[in-house]
Amino acid sequence: MLSIVATAMLAASATAPAWHDGLDWHGVHVAISRDVQQNYTLAWPYGQRVIAAQPLRTETASPLFDGLFAMAQDDLKQDSVSAIRDGAFDHGQPIPCQCFETGLKWPYVWTRDLSYAIDLGLWRFDPTRSRNGLKFKLSDVRVPSAPQGLYAMQDTGSGGSWPISTDRVVWFLGARHLLDDKAFASDVYKTLGDTLAQDRQYAFDAAFGLYRGETSFLDWREQTYPAWTADEVTFIAQSFALSTNVLHYQALQLAASLADAHHDAKAAAGYRTDAKALKAAINAHFWRADRGMYMSYIGGDGTPYDSYDLLGIALAVDSGVADGERARQTLANYPAWPAGSPVIWPERSDQPIYHNRAIWPFVSAYALRAARKTEQPARIAHEIESVLRGAALYGSNMENYELLTQGQHVDEGRLSGPVVNSPRQLWSVAAALAVVTEGVFGLNEDGSVQPKLPTALVPMLFGQRRTITLDLRDRQITLQLPKKVSGNLLVADRTRTQGTATAVTLKAVQVPDAPLRTDAPLYAPIAPAAPLVRADGGGWQVSTEGKVRLYLNGRVHGDIDGSTRLARQPGLACLSATRVDAHGLESLHSPTTCVGETAKVNGSWPRTWTAPASGRYRVALDYANDHGPINTGVTAAVKMLDVRCDGSDPQRLPIVMPHSVRAQQSTWGSFTAKAGSTCRFALDDGFNMSYLAHFAHYTADNGSGGNGGSSGPLNQAEVHDLLIAPLAASRGTP
Known part of the structure; x- marks a missing residue:
């Protein structure tokens, strides 16, 4: 028997204007009502949520739109905490922090979640909590013999964390908005210098001009990388990811700007040179002309992968790494489904729903930002509707949704999912706020107002009204329709500012806009066995x-x-x-199957070997690292291989030995040697995340989570043979 609320909703569904008093989706009707005190009641067949009046308001023709803006604020209020906790830190006890927790199911602060959320606009809504959270993710070094500094932390992750994952530089994406605080700005500048220098030393490949490491946020490797990486993450440590390289580009750009502010012309020039070279390398190696898109990642030898991710593409567009026709083309060619845009494409038919076959609102918000930059009205409208619809359907800003139905869970046996889905997920909340402030009202970081509003959204937002309004704490923005609405995009015609009030009269224009790509196959084929x-x-x-x-x-x-x-x-x-x-x-x-003559060198260090011919050689280590699970921890073994060959300058190669389930090969580096020369190899300590003082709070090392936390730093592996093989004359590139 239906509840009274559900019965009333079904009765109302026949008359409620779409996207005004409710919406219908896959047989579900969502209704919303508003009382005179600006309280909203959002109701659907199996529940309802009452949302109290909020300090910030929108006034549009859509109570649903206005109510969802209020709900995002209420979600943010619930995410605003005085203490955080995680089972792997301080034995799960509360840790004082006046900051944002990540979501209902994730009551901790994670570097990438917080940083993306701040970049999407949380800096505007609560700068103090934003700064506090970012400061919580900074650390100095607890190993006296290691290089000292202030570093952004890579959270516990694949194969023992950094440098298998290297997207910790996303920290700067959030921090760049909060530099009005002098003490914090000073920390940002120091952290930039230290973190970028360390990544340059251990994660940068000079031959490709790219930074190695995992795709940003897509860190459940079996979902996005080949299935065999489930227990073999060395490939990921050796590979290059679009998103992570774009984040490094943005960090270098910020470093150059801050070096200018510190009157350090030499440092600024160096950062700009590195950023320019990195942009060129990204465009040279990730662009796939036959697809008209940037690939998500490539192998360590440049092997192209027919795989794409929306966050990487959106970041490339928004950062300016992708410019001109490539920026427009890469977004236009990325597929869309009626419910929204998938975070990866193509999907994996043998994997459950999570990053695979899923919509993530925060990624949709970055796609919206990229669509605004390239003026693609169809994509702008699509992402706005997707973010709002998901929040309306489930009465909270959920972590993710299934791609085909926008369901919060779809039962498909072992492929069911999303596997994890948290209400009021922080970056989803930020996405909803960004949809309103940026996506509809066109508010830029510098305070300017630049609407790029698809005319397709006029019935929802304006109805019979001529104006819509956004009231923030420090200003009011009003958008006014032109007398005639035609074309496909509304942009600013006249802007008038008086005090804290900005009024924008819109004009309709027609911009070139390809329809959303809806003809793409859903799944990729299953990978074959090794040759x-x-x-x-x-x-x-x-x-x-x-x-x-x-x-x-x-x-x-x-x-x-x-x-x-x-x-x-x-x-x-x-x-x-x-x-x-x-x-x-x-x-x-x-x-991969590799064949050719390989020398195996064992014994005590330093080890010696004589080059049989002049040329370039690839070197790796046979090793085992059982200091933590494959999917988490902070104890990837990171070493520096010192190579000294007669007649050649010393060569130093970073070697990474991630957590492993068996003896396997490390990442590899290359060196040159002359025929007949004797080469001596020494293995020096490098740096891993367990060296950071923050990880003294990591207590999973007392259980099943690995080592390197409260028991002390750990940067070790069981090293066996040194493996040396001649390289072909030219290195493979895409």
Whole structure:
């Protein structure tokens, strides 16, 4: 039997204007009402939420829109706490912090969640809590013998955290909005210098001009990386991600600006040079011309992956890394479904719903920002509606939604999901606030007002009204319709400011706008098994799992059906394979099979080896690291391999040994040697997150979460053979 509320809702659904007093979606009707005190009641068949009047208000033709703005404020109030907690820190006891917790199910502060949320506008709503949270994610060093400094923290994560994941520089994305506080600005400048220098030393690959490490936020690797990375994260540590490199670009840009403010012309010039070179490298290596999009990540040897993510693309557009036609094209070519835009594409048919086959509101807000920059009205409207609809359907700003239905949970057996979904998730709350302030009212960070409002949203927002208004604490913004609404985009015609009130008279324009891409296949093919390779006279016989596309040293070798023969060439030959479907869409890559002469050097350090020929060599370590689970911890072993070959300058190579479940190979570096020269290899300590003082509070090392916390810093692995192999004459690039 239906409740009285549900019965009333069903009766109202036949007459309620869409997006005014409610909305309908997949057979569910959501209704909203408002009383004279500006309290809202949001109701759906199985529940309701009463939202008290909030200090900030919108006045539009849509009580639903106005109520959802009030609900976002109420969610933010609930996320505003005096203490945080997590089971892995301080034994789960409360930690004092006047800051934002991450969500109902995540009552802690995480670097990327907070930083993205602040960048989406929380700096405007509560700068003090925003700063406090960011300061909580800073740390100095507790190891006296290690380089001292102030660093942004990489949270516990894949393979033992940084430098498998290297997106901690997202911290600066949030911090850049809060520099009016002099003490905090001083910390930001120092942290920029220390963190960027450390990333340059351990995560930067000079040959590619890119920073290594995992995609930002997409850190459940089996969802987005090949399935075999479930227990092999070295590939991720060696690879390059679009989003993480764009974040480094933005950090370098900020560093240059702050160096100017500190009258350090030399440092500013250096940062700008590095930023310019990084932008060029991103465009050279991630752009996929046949797709008209930037790839999500590429392999450590440059192997292209037919995989894309919306956050990376949106950040590339918003940062200016993607400019001109590429900026417009990469966003226009990214697929959309009626419920919203997926965070990755294509989806994985063998993975549950979470990052896979999902909509994340904060990513939608970044896509909205990119769509505003490139003036794509269809995408602007699509992202605004997606964020608002999700919040309305579930009475809170949820962490994520299933892509096809925008459900908060879809039952599909072992593929059910989203696997985790938290109400009032902080960056989703920030997304809802950004939809209102930026997406509809056009409020920029500098206080200017630049609306880019699709005319398709006029019926929802204006109805029979001529004006809509946003009331903030320190100002009021009013948008006024032109006498005639035509075209596809409303932009500012005249702007008048009097005191704290800004009134914008809009004008309608027609801008070029491709329709949303709705014809993309949902799933990629399943990746094949690794190629089998055996010696065959003067060559290699390669066997594969049916029809595949074969890659050799990072480049396409060709499409084969079951087997092929390769001529044996000098240097290491590394092969992987993909499946290609009827649409021409490639699977993720199989594991890589490498063949060629490899020297194994064991014994005590320093170890010696004699180069058989002049050239470049690849070097790695056989190792095991059981100091934590594959998916978390802070004890990735990070070392510096010192290579000294007769007749050559010393060469220093960062080597990363992530948590492992077996003996395996570390990340690799390359060095040059002359024929007959003796090379001596020494392994020096590097730096990992357990060296940071903050992680003295990490108490999971007393349980199943790993080491390196309250028991003390730990940067060790069990090292076996040193593996040296000649490299082919040219390094593979996409």
